[in-house]
Amino acid sequence: MSRDDPFAGGVAPRLRRLDRDLAEAIVDAQCRDWTADRPDRVGFARLGQVRREVGRAAARYRVSPRAVDRTAAPAVLLAGLLVVAPLLWLAPDPGRPLPLAAIAVAGLWAADLFRAGLRRLRIRRARHAPDRAAPIDDPFRYARARRTIESCAAAARADRSYRRRGAAADLEYALDWLSAAQEELPRVR
Amino acid sequence: MSPVRALPAEVAAVRALIAEGYTGIVRAADDREQFWIRSALERLAWADTALAGVVDGRPARLRALTTTAVTAAVAAGSAALARMIGGGLPVALALAGPLLALTLYRIGPARRRPATPAPPELPGPPGSGLAEVPAGLERARVRLVSAGLRRAGRANWRPPAMRRVIAADPVLARLAEADLLLCQAIDCLERYLDDLSKDWP
Numbered sequence: 189m190s191r192d193d194p195f196a197g198g199v200a201p202r203l204r205r206l207d208r209d210l211a212e213a214i215v216d217a218q219c220r221d222w223t224a225d226r227p228d229r230v231g232f233a234r235l236g237q238v239r240r241e242v243g244r245a246a247a248r249y250r251v252s253p254r255a256v257d258r259t260a261a262p263a264v265l266l267a268g269l270l271v272v273a274p275l276l277w278l279a280p281d282p283g284r285p286l287p288l289a290a291i292a293v294a295g296l297w298a299a300d301l302f303r304a305g306l307r308r309l310r311i312r313r314a315r316h317a318p319d320r321a322a323p324i325d326d327p328f329r330y331a332r333a334r335r336t337i338e339s340c341a342a343a344a345r346a347d348r349s350y351r352r353r354g355a356a357a358d359l360e361y362a363l364d365w366l367s368a369a370q371e372e373l374p375r376v377r
Numbered sequence: 378m379s380p381v382r383a384l385p386a387e388v389a390a391v392r393a394l395i396a397e398g399y400t401g402i403v404r405a406a407d408d409r410e411q412f413w414i415r416s417a418l419e420r421l422a423w424a425d426t427a428l429a430g431v432v433d434g435r436p437a438r439l440r441a442l443t444t445t446a447v448t449a450a451v452a453a454g455s456a457a458l459a460r461m462i463g464g465g466l467p468v469a470l471a472l473a474g475p476l477l478a479l480t481l482y483r484i485g486p487a488r489r490r491p492a493t494p495a496p497p498e499l500p501g502p503p504g505s506g507l508a509e510v511p512a513g514l515e516r517a518r519v520r521l522v523s524a525g526l527r528r529a530g531r532a533n534w535r536p537p538a539m540r541r542v543i544a545a546d547p548v549l550a551r552l553a554e555a556d557l558l559l560c561q562a563i564d565c566l567e568r569y570l571d572d573l574s575k576d577w578p
Contacts, residue, residue, distance in 0.1 A: 233560035292452035
């Protein structure tokens with residue numbers, strides 16, 4: 189298999205999407221292990237190894253993971269509408285340096301506050317939400333991850349840059365860990 | 378009713394157990410550069426640094442202060458620049474908006490480098506062996522998980538709410554990260570012991 193879909197974008201966005209998928213599956217499996225809903229401390233640890241190797245490959249492509257969740261944009265919007273715009277409207281001569289700096293700082297803190305509030309709201313809503321199936325048990329997810337990793341490794345091997353060719357080796361490790369996570373090798377005891 | 382134990386004490390106990398496991402591996406392993414042994418030691422050291430970050434809140438406060446100061450400086454600077462050019466508030470806003478977005482984007486995502494762990498050199502007397510180490514690490518993990526669950530609160534013990542709590546609370550996120558690393562270390566050790574027991578040539 190050389191590449192899954194030549195129109196799916198370059199290697200970097202595919203790696204970023206894969207990283208997000210893996211993170212979701214890992215956190216979900218870890219929660220289920222903590223709450224004894226699906227006790228298994230090995231599967232998510234191995235998926236974590238996959239994610240580490242994928243992250244190392246992504247670092248060779250200079251992909252930085254985005255630390256923005258779903259609450260960031262509404263929080264910024266709310267802070268802009270409810271705090272920054274009224275302050276700009278009401279303050280006398282807000283174009284001077286000090287008032288503008290104060291307004292910017294107020295907007296920043298308000299965005300943080302709104303973000304914390306929105307997160308608390310989301311947690312409260314999730315308390316009674318129906319549960320879904322664990323993504324770590326989904327075989328199609330493993331197949332998709334394997335396909336993505338293989339195609340990215342093929343693309344990395346054919347890359348002109350020496351640094352990016354090194355990503356192929358990391359992705360090979362990631363494939364090993366992925367199959368270890370899926371197949372759950374037998375152990376002592 | 379058992380007394381509610383404070384998080385720092387609990388984390389210190391977990392760190393002590395992790396350090397014990399670390400020295401146990403260092404003493405019992407004959408080849409520290411073997412792949413599984415080396416990965417287990419690395420992961421234990423990373424888990425320890427993650428837990429050290431739970432107790433020490435200074436970096437987070439420092440980051441908040443830096444962000445505030447940089448925001449104020451950029452806003453004031455762009456306002457002064459707009460004055461100098463001769464424009465009013467619209468020019469100042471047009472300058473400050475993109476500049477603020479750029480600086481917050483540069484500061485924003487936590488660019489965490491994994492700290493290089495400093496392994497303690499302890500060539501002491503050989504302990505009971507490598508086979509007992511995973512059990513000790515599992516004890517550490519039990520304490521860590523119960524501390525995390527207590528931190529999350531009983532109302533959030535179902536997986537959909539738990540996922541969001543872990544995403545929202547930085548302390549709990551660090552505990553989860555340490556737990557993940559600890560599980561990886563245990564897994565590496567068990568695979569090494571498994572390879573040994575198979576007695577391959």
